[in-house]
Amino acid sequence: MTLPPLNISFSGGRTSGYMTKKLMDKYRGQREFIVVFANTGMEHEKTLDFVHNCDRHFGFNTVWVEAVVHHGQRKSSGHKVVTYETASRNGEPFEDYIKKYGIPNVAFPSCTRELKLNAMNSYVQSRGYDIREIPTAIGIRADEKRRVRKDASDYNIVYPLVDEFPTDKQDVLDWWEDQEFDLGIEEFEGNCKGCFKKSIRKQFMQIAKDPSVFDWHRRMEQRYRTVGLQYGERVFFRGNKDTNALFAEYAALGGSIPRNVVDPYENGGCSESCEFLPTDDTPAPRAWTIWDLFGVAV
Numbered sequence: 001m002t003l004p005p006l007n008i009s010f011s012g013g014r015t016s017g018y019m020t021k022k023l024m025d026k027y028r029g030q031r032e033f034i035v036v037f038a039n040t041g042m043e044h045e046k047t048l049d050f051v052h053n054c055d056r057h058f059g060f061n062t063v064w065v066e067a068v069v070h071h072g073q074r075k076s077s078g079h080k081v082v083t084y085e086t087a088s089r090n091g092e093p094f095e096d097y098i099k100k101y102g103i104p105n106v107a108f109p110s111c112t113r114e115l116k117l118n119a120m121n122s123y124v125q126s127r128g129y130d131i132r133e134i135p136t137a138i139g140i141r142a143d144e145k146r147r148v149r150k151d152a153s154d155y156n157i158v159y160p161l162v163d164e165f166p167t168d169k170q171d172v173l174d175w176w177e178d179q180e181f182d183l184g185i186e187e188f189e190g191n192c193k194g195c196f197k198k199s200i201r202k203q204f205m206q207i208a209k210d211p212s213v214f215d216w217h218r219r220m221e222q223r224y225r226t227v228g229l230q231y232g233e234r235v236f237f238r239g240n241k242d243t244n245a246l247f248a249e250y251a252a253l254g255g256s257i258p259r260n261v262v263d264p265y266e267n268g269g270c271s272e273s274c275e276f277l278p279t280d281d282t283p284a285p286r287a288w289t290i291w292d293l294f295g296v297a298v
Ligand code: SF4
Pocket: 040, 104, 109, 111, 112, 115, 116, 191, 192, 194, 195, 196, 197, 270, 274
């Protein structure tokens, strides 16, 4: 018997892990689950361990994909399937994306589209499905409702933790406390290491814990700051700061991070999940177009 497919976007965070488990428990035997984790090569090693552990303990059977960028063509990213063992860990897929599109930042946030959305779409298509024709579950919680897209139904996006199993952050944390394993990283370390969407305060916390995370960003800025659509050179961080400027600002604090460090961009933070579609609170300095969602990249 052919079961109706349900695509699950597993970000490697606690919320989407919890959502995947709830969906599998409820719909086992009724749905064909397609659980996809898109690795950018900049995920924390413990995020990779977490995804792997979810497979081992819960049987998610996650498909690990990485984006394959098409250089010299107006064609969105494809995918290749990797494993926990073979997944990139030194930013290789991300660097390949930057070679074509330039450094992502709050003005040009296309890394989610190319490294996550299009890689997942490509995989789902390889299974014979049109991503717009099958439901895709995204791990946004009831306490994050402002992030729900109003036009989600147009893209067949569902938010089970908002509608079907209303869940807030504390529910998720409480549930993971009872499991045999957990993510094991602090919130500021989630998603891509040094993700430009994180607040300045979170970047400072990362510098304090492990400044070597930013060696990669510094290297990318040295190599590719003139690549891509631009109004001037492209750098990663909020306020048009490059990595050196970020470190200088941190050094000026003398090693202490004030709780009230001012961050005018705090609302767009990539706190736990890097949604595979832009959410309604995603800062969008230029208009999102249909091409940003499903089409040909710039
Ligand atoms: S986590 Fe941040 S850097 Fe990584 S793909 Fe998402 S938006 Fe881009």
